[in-house]
Every structure is written in C-alpha cells, then in structure tokens.
Amino acid sequence: EDQVTQSPEALRLQEGESSSLNCSYTVSGLRGLFWYRQDPGKGPEFLFTLYSAGEEKEKERLKATLTKKESFLHITAPKPEDSATYLCAVQALLHNYGQNFVFGPGTRLSVLP
Amino acid sequence: DGGITQSPKYLFRKEGQNVTLSCEQNLNHDAMYWYRQDPGQGLRLIYYSQIVNDFQKGDIAEGYSVSREKKESFPLTVTSAQKNPTAFYLCASGNTEAFFGQGTRLTVV
Numbered sequence: 001e002d003q004v005t006q007s008p009e010a011l012r013l014q015e016g017e018s019s020s021l022n023c024s025y026t027v028s029g030l031r032g033l034f035w036y037r038q039d040p041g042k043g044p045e046f047l048f049t050l051y052s053a054g055e056e057k058e059k060e061r062l063k064a065t066l067t068k069k070e071s072f073l074h075i076t077a078p079k080p081e082d083s084a085t086y087l088c089a090v091q092a093l094l095h096n097y098g099q100n101f102v103f104g105p106g107t108r109l110s111v112l113p
Numbered sequence: 114d115g116g117i118t119q120s121p122k123y124l125f126r127k128e129g130q131n132v133t134l135s136c137e138q139n140l141n142h143d144a145m146y147w148y149r150q151d152p153g154q155g156l157r158l159i160y161y162s163q164i165v166n167d168f169q170k171g172d173i174a175e176g177y178s179v180s181r182e183k184k185e186s187f188p189l190t191v192t193s194a195q196k197n198p199t200a201f202y203l204c205a206s207g208n209t210e211a212f213f214g215q216g217t218r219l220t221v222v
Contacts, residue, residue, distance in 0.1 A: 004155065034210060043119075043203050043213035044156075087156070089211070100171070101146070101211050103155035 004104035023088030119214035136204035145187040
C-alpha cells in the first residue's frame, strides 16, 4: 500500500534557526514527489516537484532534496511568514488507470520572532 | 486569472440533506480530484476524473457522488448517506502537479 509519513508532527523554531522536515514514503511506481505549503483555512500551495533520487530544488529559504526512500525540506534562516503546515505527497500509479497523489499528514511549522 | 475556484467557502448541511460543492478550473487540465481533509490526517481521495464523462472512486467514495460533464467543472455532491460529512473539502486539477482550490468547509448543523 502506498504510504507517506512526515516528521516531526510539529516544529517550533526561532527566527533564523535553520532546520529540516522529513518525508518518508513507500510507493509502487513513483512518478514524482511534491511539497506543498498550507496556511490555515486555505488550499495547499504548490512548492516543488522532485522526480529522481539526488535531485534538489530551491525557492527562497526552502530547499527540497530526494532519496529513494525519503525527501527533506530544508529551511534556512526562517522568518515568521514561513509559519505554515508543509505537506508532502507522492504521485503513484493507480491500480486501474491514471495516477493519484498520496499525501502525508503534514508538519506544522511555527517560526517565532 | 488562471486557477481553480471552489464555492461556497462555507456550507452548512442539515441532517438528511444533500449538498453540492462546486469546483471550476480554467487551466485546461484533463485530471481533476476531490480530497477530504480532517484535522491531524492527510488529504484523502474521494473521487477523481482523468477525462470528461469518466470518473473513478477514490479511497473514501461512500456517501459522495460526482459528475464530469465539462472539462472545466467537477462538482461533488455530499449525500445523506455520508454519516460524518463535517470536513474541509479540497478540489484539485493537474496532469503532473496538483493545483488546489481554496477549499469548502462543510459543517453539519
């Protein structure tokens, strides 16, 4: 069964204190791994797509990396506006046709000024 | 502006009532999805559609129905058979990445 787990469940950082979020996955037929940011009461906002082990993507203070079993979202010198829930998802082949996005439960990040 | 529009933002349902959530996209995507989000859980797939006039059940389809008569539209009906419908509902579209609407929060009163 396709599965995505994320750790930690919640993370509290001081402004400027760098850290990493983890996404571990098991999936048959991985097509891609995705990171999203979700603010309270809003829909997820797309951040990155990673397709193969060793790939890295960067956007402002965020960098996503991928191995064969997990992905990391590194946050460098975070600011309070980076506070949000970060979701990881994998795109898996469905048993009938098409593909589905399987989501992890998210990591709730709080950055204190 | 290109994007995905969900309406209404908030919806209240009485016991035994069917309600329909709207989802419209102008991104020319073939694939569209409906997810349900509950506190502390990941998004769970309700229904998906890869092409017009075709759709498939996801992991938690019981008590829900959909239609896909137009490429741009993928409405979700929450029927009275859904015993615990209070949740945040998210519509998405995309053939590679999934792009989301802003969600509809449904509450049973």
